[in-house]
Amino acid sequence: MERIHSLYVHIPFCTWVCKYCDFTAYPVLQGMIPPYVDALAAEIAQVPQRYPIGPLRTVFIGGGTPSLLTPEQLARLLETIRQRIGIATAAEITIEANPSNITSAYAAAWRKAGVTRLSIGVQSLLPAALRFLERLHSGGEALQAIRVARQAGFDNIGCDLLYGIPGVSTAEWLESLDGVLAEQPAHVSAYELTVEQGTRLAQEVRSGAVVMPDNEEQLGQYWAADRRLADEGFVHYEISNWSRPGFESRHNLTYWEYRPYLGCGVGAHSLLRHADSRSERFWNVKGVKAYIDAVKEGTNPVADGETLSAARAAGEAAMVGVRLLQGTRAVDPFPVERDHLVAAGLLAPAGEGVCLTTRGVELANQVGAAFLR
């Protein structure tokens, strides 16, 4: 089995669950965080007995809102990881942070605990958009958060933004983007606002209370942002991700390059790669209480999983691999499909591999599906 060098840790709590979010997230419940952190630490401690793992080259603490943890809780988790699994020198250690939580004290504590990268959920600078998204911070606070983090010594700062928000024009979207770029982040993720099943946003769209922008509008905002980012020297390295050279999210590259990773915490997914090229994916139980109980009993909190044959694993690797816009070799096992997609103008040769064309990016699902059975 291929040794795991990437760890994801899930913190499922939020002060407020935004209406568009379908991640595993729960409003903060009084007293839930300490026992959850205990359970996480216990799960992390058990991991090396279950899988070949470490030293870790990337650690990603995501959510939810990981910045709701006290600096002590975070430091304790990182310390457990360091002692029980091991962290490589020069590892990338990311924490996702809500602008509302980024204070000088917190930022300094995160630095001290070893965090090297901040991923800040800015989403938008526009008051109307933030209201629509039910974000609890203002645009000014988000920009201030970036400055605070930089002052605390973070040079690897990523900002998450949303486009395609109802009522926000392309010009307004670019204003938000420019405002963020003025703070010199190393990385930008720009996500199209997507209506996910089961969210309150989905209900509002169904009832007609909210009308989403059409495809042309969404793609227009996407490519306009791409041009702006390119002008600023950003590399478009994944469908929704741009970075300054050398500042790609190394942790997220693990997913797209189809290397193994382990997920700890509620609902977290893991991927194992077997020596015979089969892959195995499993995910932890979803309820916070169920998770805590499982870990307390010393059982593996895995809820379910699936094993993919070598052929299907290769298909899945190609499906995620084509998202990497600087080129991928993941399509190599599918010469027939590759040629067909190149002929259709969706893929183009890139270096020794291929990459999505402009049209291919717009129809990435059609490309990805070609490699599935």
Place this chain on the structure above:
Amino acid sequence: MAPAAEAATFSTNFRLGTLVVSPLVTTPTRLIRAISVIAHIDHGKTTLSDRLLEFTGTVAKRDMVEQVLDSLDLERERGITIKAQAVRMLYQASDGETYQINLIDTPGHVDFSYEVSRALAACDGAILVVDASQGVEAQTIANAHQAQEHHLAIIPVINKIDLQQANPELVREEIERVIGVPGSSAILASARQGIGTREILEAVVRDVPPPTGDPEGPLQALVFDAKFDPYRGVVVYVRVIQGTLRAGMRILMMQTEKTFEVDEVGIFRPEREPIDELSAGEVGYIIANIRNVRDSRVGDTVTDAARPAAAPLPGYKHVTPMVFAGLFPIDSEQYPALKEALERLQLNDAALVYEPETSAALGFGFRCGFLGLLHMDIVQERLEREFNLSLLTTAPTVEYRVRLRTGEELAVDNPDHLPNPSSIEAISEPMVLATIVTPSTYVGNMMELSQERRGQFLNMEYQPGDRVLITYRIPLGEIIHDYYDQLKSRSKGYASLDYELVGFEEGELVKLDVLVAGSPVDALSMIVHRDKAQQQGRRLAEKLKALIPRQLFEVPIQAAIGGKVVARETVPAMRKDVLAKCYGGDVTRKRKLLEKQKEGKKRMKRVGNVEIPQEAFMAVLSLDK
């Protein structure tokens, strides 16, 4: 006698076949009756049959599955009867005698009217069921006329009298005026509630004549159905008209001229039950190691090979398919499996004909002939369900007769095979005589519909109870294109239809071609009347535009007549299909989503570069608004 000894005698008698209530006992010819239940669809034919079985103790109430006689799963699901069935019942009548009543259930759909005709030929009487709230309908008339042609005693039954909308007195009058049977003799019944069952059975023993054939004469037995049993071969359903059928006999099928040795004769109770012999007047089955239903065609006469009858029974008719369509596997690798499935299905369905066909667009498949659209539907469903195939059916068409300038005549059952127009002298199309029964309110709509379909008005009669009988001569090709659905929708479901083939007629017919992304798709071609060609072409292009999903590129759709484009539509290219996020926890979900989309595509046929769904090939069926 001590109870124990009595019981022993009882069982011995049973084995020897002398027990009075045993169906295995030979019944004197005068106590035999053979009847059929006929009705318009949904008038309660099968429910009534079930009640008769229950009342005579043929099937215990606790064993009653709703619709005992419909044994195909599909029949029960769709609530229709496809294959005829035959059951022997014993009924102790009020005259004290125990009668053997043979009940033959008949298919209720117009597609299977030949089977109805053969079933009736095997009977001496018919119970004509009429819904007390619906009254006489098109198939009531058609079935009653068939029964009269076979000189059957008709026992009219007005069913569903428990319904609130029931109007039995009006229905009595209709029966008398439209069918020509005394309405006063009609029995009021509710099969659902078991009302009138005894009266019906009494009427059967009183009014239906016993058989007249001589049990000692040369054997003549009418084949009225056949079924394939994978273990025993073909089970042939017969009514012995004259002579006696026994196991061990060598029999001759007088039409197919094949001989077989009888392994087993028996009756249905309703399960198969072997008996020693079937003699004149009796109904039952033969098993004779027959491997294909084609060798024992419905309507054929079974005789004794050693002492053959002088002539076969009258009325045998070769069943000819009315509707033709291509059947293609969605996945071309399933072609051998489809071939095998058709062979197997044909063992059980003599009306199904097929031959290999190659389509430039769809690859290898089969051209199949069916009795009608329902038959086609059933065949496709059985192939998919019982043989696990994924199939594409092309739009059904009729068979045209083409006379070439050279004088040669061709039968064309595939529009794409129509010869070059310059070589054609004339094209003839099959015509039907359509009988429509409708409340007078919808007469206008019915006439309008029939006129739109190039119908020639023949006759109109007003009947009691606000019923109007309209007859039209209409091209069969127009009937199979959605006519029945239109008839129902334009009469709010009140009109009914029956039709029969009456010959061929020359028409101004042309071929309409369809080009998808610039290439002709042979499977979408249709033969249409010149006057309607342009309009049909436009509608077909619009319809295809709506049915063909967006592809990676723009797809032009053109309809053309003789190389001239008469309509054009464009399916715009797919604009966007991308997920914003795909991180560690999203991969499984995303893969499953894409796999599901791909599964949907597998139900489509790839023609050139374009994925075309099954519905598109059926678009031509409903071009009228």
